[in-house]
Amino acid sequence: MTEFFYIAAFGALALSLVKDRGKTVSALKKGWQALARILPQFVGIILFVGIMLAFLSPEVISRIIGSDSGAGGVILASLVGAVTLIPGFIAFPTASLLLGSGAGLMQIAAFISSLMMVGVMTFPVETVYFGKRLAVLRNSLAYLFSLLAAFIIGMVVVL
Amino acid sequence: MNTIRIKSFLFPAAAAAAYGLLFLVNRNIFNAAVETAVYGTREMLAVIPPIFILLGLLDVWVPRHVLTRFMGEGSGVKGTAVAFIMGSAAAGPLYGAFPVASVLMKKGASFFNVMVFIGAWSTTKIPMFLFEIQALGAAFALTRLAVNIPGIIIIARLLQRLISRSEQEQMYLRAQAASD
Structure with missing residues (x-):
């Protein structure tokens, strides 16, 4: 999928270059400026995620959200999901492992949902663009929604 | 603009300081954190360039x-x-x-x-x-x-x-x- 984006980006770039050299240069400049503006925050996120995941290994997470952990486990799972930032292609296999090692389905659903929608780690980036109020509101609503989503998935899905 | 610039460096600076502390307190956790951070950096380097190229092109065209x-x-x-x-x-x-x-x-x-x-x-x-x-x-x-x-x-x-x-x-x- 990443390859697809490289093909799309460089294809578009080549087309742009053929059509208008000056505009292409200014597009690259704008892209670079946008990146430079937010790069310190990106670096901060990556560093903090490293520390966070060093404490929250799959074993620790599995202990927190076992299937007999009940409603408290669902809440904890959603909190773990909210504060962590794990790429999907690691998160899903991990979630599948956690299920195998006894984590509950509703807990896993809470973890996955809040992991994707809620970004405590990305909060500083969100604030730069949209201000604190929108960032707080969006993340709070997304958090509540991820609990609801977990509840529905836990009720509907039978593995 | 200047305050924004300085503020934007506070966050990564705090993160770097936390690594310093971890290095002194618990080497194992420090190593695990570095490993994940290296991984995250790789991910960012792989994913970010096309996004910002497309973003620039979108902006101009x-x-x-x-x-x-x-x-x-x-x-x-x-x-x-x-x-x-x-x-x-x-x-x-x-x-x-x-x-x-x-x-x-x-x-x-x-x-x-x-x-x-x-x-x-x-x-x-x-x-x-x-x-x-x-x-x-x-x-x-x-x-x-x-x-x-x-x-x-x-x-x-x-x-x-x-x-x-x-x-x-x-x-x-x-x-x-x-x-x-």
Whole structure:
């Protein structure tokens, strides 16, 4: 999928270059400026995620959200999901492992949902663009929604 | 501008200080953290360049009136569908969504559609969906998708209500200023 984006980006770039050299240069400049503006925050996120995941290994997470952990486990799972930032292609296999090692389905659903929608780690980036109020509101609503989503998935899905 | 610059370095500086502390206190956890951070850096380096190239091209080539027609106020269901598709086709972690959202604002996409775009980027990405089916099964992935699509729209609607008109306008001004 990443390859697809490289093909799309460089294809578009080549087309742009053929059509208008000056505009292409200014597009690259704008892209670079946008990146430079937010790069310190990106670096901060990556560093903090490293520390966070060093404490929250799959074993620790599995202990927190076992299937007999009940409603408290669902809440904890959603909190773990909210504060962590794990790429999907690691998160899903991990979630599948956690299920195998006894984590509950509703807990896993809470973890996955809040992991994707809620970004405590990305909060500083969100604030730069949209201000604190929108960032707080969006993340709070997304958090509540991820609990609801977990509840529905836990009720509907039978593995 | 200067205070913003300094503030933007506080966050990574605090993170770096935390690494220093970990190094002194617990070498094992420090090593694990570094390993993940290296991994995260690789991921960022791989994913970020095409996003920002496309973002720059979008900014330069797509005229405001065209984007407004597709995603602005009054673009209706079609505009929301475009926002959903753009967000779902995205690659990369959520933090990549915000700079793109900011350019969409600048180009006249409606607040509601920008919120839908962010929601879709966060949770209905197509490559992730395929992964999810593989790892957790089709029942799990499809149920989550079925719950998430209305959820994203409801959240966007609520945000549109909760954030006042003047706050929204301020955000648009900020988006405008950011890339000129």
